[in-house]
Each structure stands twice: as C-alpha cells, then as structure tokens.
Amino acid sequence: MTDTRERLLIVDDEEIARANLERVMQRDGHAVTTAAGGAQALALIETQGFDLVLTDLRMEGVDGMQVLRRCRQRLPEAEVIVITGYATIDSSVAAIKEGAFYYIAKPYRLAEVRKVVSEALEKVRLRRENRQLKRQLEGLTEQARIITQDPAMHRLLGLARQVAPSDCSVLIEGASGTGKELFARYLHHHSGRRDGPYLAVNCGALTAELLANELFGHERAAYTGAGGARKGLIETAAGGTLFLDEVTEMPPEMQVKLLRVIQEREVLRVGATQPIAVDIRILAATNRDLDEAVASGRLRQDLYYRLNVVTLRVPPLAQRRDDIPLLVAHFLEKYAARMRKSVTAVAPTALAILTRYAFPGNVRELENIIQRGVALAEGDRIAPEHLPEALREQPMAPAPNADGALPTLQEQERRYIHWVMEQVGGNQTLAARTLGINRSSLWRKLRGYAQGSEI
Ligand SMILES: Nc1ncnc2c1ncn2[C@@H]1O[C@H](COP(=O)(O)OP(=O)(O)OP(=O)(O)O)[C@@H](O)[C@H]1O
Ligand SMILES: [Mg+2]
Structure with missing residues (x-):
C-alpha cells in the first residue's frame, strides 16, 4: 500500500527542540524525517520528496535561509516554515521574501505550530489537486487536437466551432481514417457540454438486438435473461454528447427509434411503455456515400434529414x-x-x-x-x-496484361478508377473528387465497366 501521509522534514540543530516537534507531528499522523543541521537537510532535499519543511533559522554552517532557498529550487510544490529563537523583524521579512510560508518565533506554543502546519499542508494539497485537474484537462484537449495547415480544413474547423455550442445534430462524412472521430471530440470539446459525458458507439459492430440494448437500455425482464432494468447509452450520455459511428450500418427498425429520440428528446427502453426525457446532443459519422445509402434505403431519409442538420466533410489526406x-x-x-x-x-x-x-x-x-x-x-x-x-516501391510502372502487352490508356484508366474506388471504400462522391471528375461521369464510366463496354 502506498503511504498517503504528508511528508515533513524537521531541521534543527538543537536535539530537544527537534525531538519535541517530531513527536507532535508524528502524533498528528505525518511521516516525519529529521535533520540535525542544514548540511544534512540539503542532502535529504536532494534525494527525497517532502511536502513541508520546518527549519530552524540560525544553525552552524548551513543556515535556515540556505535550506529555504534550496527547497524553493528542488521542491517547488512544498511549503517551508521557518522557526527561530532570535526573532528579528529583518530575518522574518527576509524569509518571507524568499518564499517561506510562515515565520514562527521561539518560544512557540505547540498549538500555534500545529495550526500553521495544517494550513501549509492544506495549501500543498490544493496545489497538487489543481495540478492534477489541469493535467486531466490538458489530456482531454490533447485528444481533440486537430493538426492541419490546410485552408479547407481550417474552414471546416471554423464551421465546427460555429456549430459546436448549439445542440443541432452534425453528420461527419469522410473516408476511413480521415479524423471523423477526432472532429466529433472537437465538437464536444467546443460545446457547453464539454464537462458532460462523451460516448461513442459503433453502430456496425453489434448485432441488432445488442445494439438496441446498448443504445436504449431495457426494462426489467424485457426478454429472457435480461435481468434487471438497465440504462442505455442514450440515457448515460445525458448532459453530454453521443457519437454514432458508422450510422448507416444501423438496422432500419432502430433508425425509427433513434428518430424518436432526436425529435421528441425522449427515449423508450426496450420493453418499456413510458418514455424517459433525455438531454443529449447527437453526432453521427459515416465513411459511406450518403446519397447512395439513402437511395438504396439503407439509411432512412427522415433520419438522414434529422442527423444532417450540418454536414462536415473531412477531406482525404x-x-x-x-x-x-x-x-x-x-x-x-x-x-x-x-x-x-x-x-x-x-x-x-x-x-x-x-x-x-x-x-x-x-x-x-x-x-x-x-x-x-x-x-x-x-x-x-x-x-x-x-x-x-x-x-x-510505389508502382508507377503499369502491370502488363495477361498476354504481356502493356495496357492501353483506357485499360489503365479503368484499373485506376477501380483502385481509387477501392481506396475510398466505394464512396462515389469521394472517388469522383479524388479523380478530379464529376460524379455523373464517374457513374457513367462505372456503369460502362459493369456492362462490359469500354467507354
Ligand atoms: N488532423 C489530425 N491531427 C492529429 N491527429 C489526427 C488527425 N486526423 C486524424 N488523426 C488521428 O488519426 C487516427 C484516426 O482518426 P479517427 O479515428 O478520428 O478517424 P476516422 O475518420 O474516425 O476513421 P474510421 O472511419 O476508420 O473510423 C486517430 O488516432 C486520430 O487521432
Ligand atoms: Mg472512426
């Protein structure tokens, strides 16, 4: 088990004073180390961590001011309390100027020392907690950092920042690995919901039944083996953002239920009759061609319109x-x-x-x-x-045909178009953009290839 006690260093060349303080501080539950002089204290500071240092000011050789200065350099998070039997205004001012937390004059009352020690430790604790919080926050920001110097990407980021604070749904389109999820985090991070939960679910990764339970939750014994009632992700994301990845893979019956969540701002658990109000922001992403997904009925048109209040199209690298x-x-x-x-x-x-x-x-x-x-x-x-x-070895040289002849320009074009189509996961819009031709000419060419004619 790790020792969570506060670590104190007591520095005094007077043995009785040192032992007294040590006993009291140990009784208060602190982990205490003692040093019989300034030189020993400096050695300890070099090698160990402390939260609080109590040091006598006047000591033979290395004095309390030197201990104080070394603490400021080596233990920036620790506090130092200076104690001395020769209280003069000058030395106390000097010690405070060098960053001591407090100045105690001998003879002191133990109650006074204990009070000052507990105040100093409180300050150390707060500072440590603040630093941890800051680190967590930086971690979150880091997760949403989008690196780019591309003008189109900067316009996209501007649009994202503009729509982030509203609750409107955003559909993020782009080929695999372009940074769609990163954009979803970016939107969450730039919204008023940033302190609320951010949950992501891959709609293509689960069976319809599992996905329904995952998203909507279920009432007690909604089906055999379901056990007690359980909240779904939609309810869990309340106050925050829900990111639906690969939304076109969502089974049609679930699309209807999702539509209800967006329209009515309420969710119906599986097996339930009473809806529950939810406050969530929905973001969705796909690497498919949306027009095609709607045309083929894979994505319900009404859901598409609801999700697609704003579209962010992330360009391929x-x-x-x-x-x-x-x-x-x-x-x-x-x-x-x-x-x-x-x-x-x-x-x-x-x-x-x-x-x-x-x-x-x-x-x-x-x-x-x-x-x-x-x-x-x-x-x-x-x-x-x-x-x-x-x-x-990027092949600039075209592969010869089966008969050993080099491909014709048309043949090479067909291969290249198929290759690009493969790279963009069959997304015709993206393929056309990559090829630098419009979608209808791409479509005509693909139809030609499918019919076996050379166009
Ligand atoms: N502009 C960027 N700056 C920094 N990191 C990036 C950027 N774009 C993408 N990444 C990183 O690349 C990886 C892939 O990004 P992300 O998961 O967001 O892509 P995606 O579009 O959701 O991919 P998929 O369609 O495969 O799910 C992540 O590790 C992400 O952090
Ligand atoms: Mg993704």
Whole structure:
C-alpha cells in the first residue's frame, strides 16, 4: 500500500527542540524525517520528496535561509516554515521574501505550530489537486487536437466551432481514417457540454438486438435473461454528447427509434411503455456515400434529414498533402515520447516517399507508419528502410496484361478508377473528387465497366 501521509522534514540543530516537534507531528499522523543541521537537510532535499519543511533559522554552517532557498529550487510544490529563537523583524521579512510560508518565533506554543502546519499542508494539497485537474484537462484537449495547415480544413474547423455550442445534430462524412472521430471530440470539446459525458458507439459492430440494448437500455425482464432494468447509452450520455459511428450500418427498425429520440428528446427502453426525457446532443459519422445509402434505403431519409442538420466533410489526406509533413512531425513526437526513444527526425528521402504516397488509409495509415518507423528506427531518425515495403516501391510502372502487352490508356484508366474506388471504400462522391471528375461521369464510366463496354 502506498503511504498517503504528508511528508515533513524537521531541521534543527538543537536535539530537544527537534525531538519535541517530531513527536507532535508524528502524533498528528505525518511521516516525519529529521535533520540535525542544514548540511544534512540539503542532502535529504536532494534525494527525497517532502511536502513541508520546518527549519530552524540560525544553525552552524548551513543556515535556515540556505535550506529555504534550496527547497524553493528542488521542491517547488512544498511549503517551508521557518522557526527561530532570535526573532528579528529583518530575518522574518527576509524569509518571507524568499518564499517561506510562515515565520514562527521561539518560544512557540505547540498549538500555534500545529495550526500553521495544517494550513501549509492544506495549501500543498490544493496545489497538487489543481495540478492534477489541469493535467486531466490538458489530456482531454490533447485528444481533440486537430493538426492541419490546410485552408479547407481550417474552414471546416471554423464551421465546427460555429456549430459546436448549439445542440443541432452534425453528420461527419469522410473516408476511413480521415479524423471523423477526432472532429466529433472537437465538437464536444467546443460545446457547453464539454464537462458532460462523451460516448461513442459503433453502430456496425453489434448485432441488432445488442445494439438496441446498448443504445436504449431495457426494462426489467424485457426478454429472457435480461435481468434487471438497465440504462442505455442514450440515457448515460445525458448532459453530454453521443457519437454514432458508422450510422448507416444501423438496422432500419432502430433508425425509427433513434428518430424518436432526436425529435421528441425522449427515449423508450426496450420493453418499456413510458418514455424517459433525455438531454443529449447527437453526432453521427459515416465513411459511406450518403446519397447512395439513402437511395438504396439503407439509411432512412427522415433520419438522414434529422442527423444532417450540418454536414462536415473531412477531406482525404491525399487532398491536403501539405498536412503530411506536419502530421509526420506530430506523430513522431507522440510515439518517440511514448516509446521513450530519441527519434527526432525523418530522413529527407523517407519524407519524400511519404509525401508522394496516396494514403488510402488516410491519417490513421500515416500514424501507423510513423509508429512503426519509430519502433524500428535505430538512430535518431526514420530512414526509408523503416517504412513499409509497399511504400518504398510505389508502382508507377503499369502491370502488363495477361498476354504481356502493356495496357492501353483506357485499360489503365479503368484499373485506376477501380483502385481509387477501392481506396475510398466505394464512396462515389469521394472517388469522383479524388479523380478530379464529376460524379455523373464517374457513374457513367462505372456503369460502362459493369456492362462490359469500354467507354
Ligand atoms: N488532423 C489530425 N491531427 C492529429 N491527429 C489526427 C488527425 N486526423 C486524424 N488523426 C488521428 O488519426 C487516427 C484516426 O482518426 P479517427 O479515428 O478520428 O478517424 P476516422 O475518420 O474516425 O476513421 P474510421 O472511419 O476508420 O473510423 C486517430 O488516432 C486520430 O487521432
Ligand atoms: Mg472512426
């Protein structure tokens, strides 16, 4: 078990005074260390942590002022109380100026010392708690930090900040790994709900029955084996944000129930008859083509309209190549720190390979590549040999046909279009954007390929 007692250091060259204080402080439940002089105190301060130091001012050799100064340097979170038998205004002012918490004159009453000690320790505790809170907050901000220098991304971030404070639903569209979840966190973080819960659920990862229970919760014995009543994520996210990832994968019957949550601001648990009011903000994301999902009936149109009050379209990394070096530096720092390796750079040859690469897996793929690179790097930099092989030999040369002949331009175009379609997960809008053609010409070409004709 860790010792949670406050650590005190008592410094006095007078043995009786020292022992007296030690006894009283121990009785008050503190962990007490003593030093019989300034030199011994300095040695202890170098090697151990303390929350509070009580030091005599006048001592042979190293005096209390020197102990005080060293504490300020080495133990910035600790407080120091100075005690002396030769109370003069000058020395007390000097000690306070050097940062002592309090100045006690001998002879003192024990009650006075105990009171000052408890006040000083309270201050130390508060400071420690504040620092911990600040660290947690920084951690949260870090999770929502979007690194970019791309003008379109900056416009998107501006739009996100603009809609974040409202409760309107936001639909985040983008290929896999572009940072959709990051945008969801960013929206939560910039909303008035930032201190409330942020919950994310992947609608494609669960069976319909499990997802219904997960989202809506259930009443007692809604079905065999359900046991007692249970809150769903929608209720748990009350006061905060619920992020529905891969929303197009949600079974149709659940889409109706979700629509009700958005429209009526209330949730009906599985097996319940009475709805419960909920105060949540819904964000949703998809890497599919939404028009297609609605057209094919996969996503209910009414739900689509409700979710899609604002759309954020996160562009693929290939459309913001200037972000590549920036993200490389960001992930390099992140993983070097995490793996405690002093990898500080990416060799220019390796960076050149990275900036040419298509990144079908977008930012996530780049992150994985850098994480791997940091793990493999032996010196202080990531060299080309630390990149995945597929990257190093990017095939600019077209693969010949079965008969050994090189492909025609049309044939090569067909292959390239199929390849891009694959990289964007079948999302025609994104594919068209990547190819630099409009959607109807892409659609015509794809239909042509499907019919076996060469258009
Ligand atoms: N602009 C960015 N700055 C810093 N980190 C980023 C950025 N974009 C993405 N990332 C990081 O890349 C990874 C993938 O991002 P995220 O999970 O948000 O993508 P996604 O679009 O939700 O992907 P998927 O569709 O596969 O769920 C995360 O680790 C995220 O922190
Ligand atoms: Mg995601």
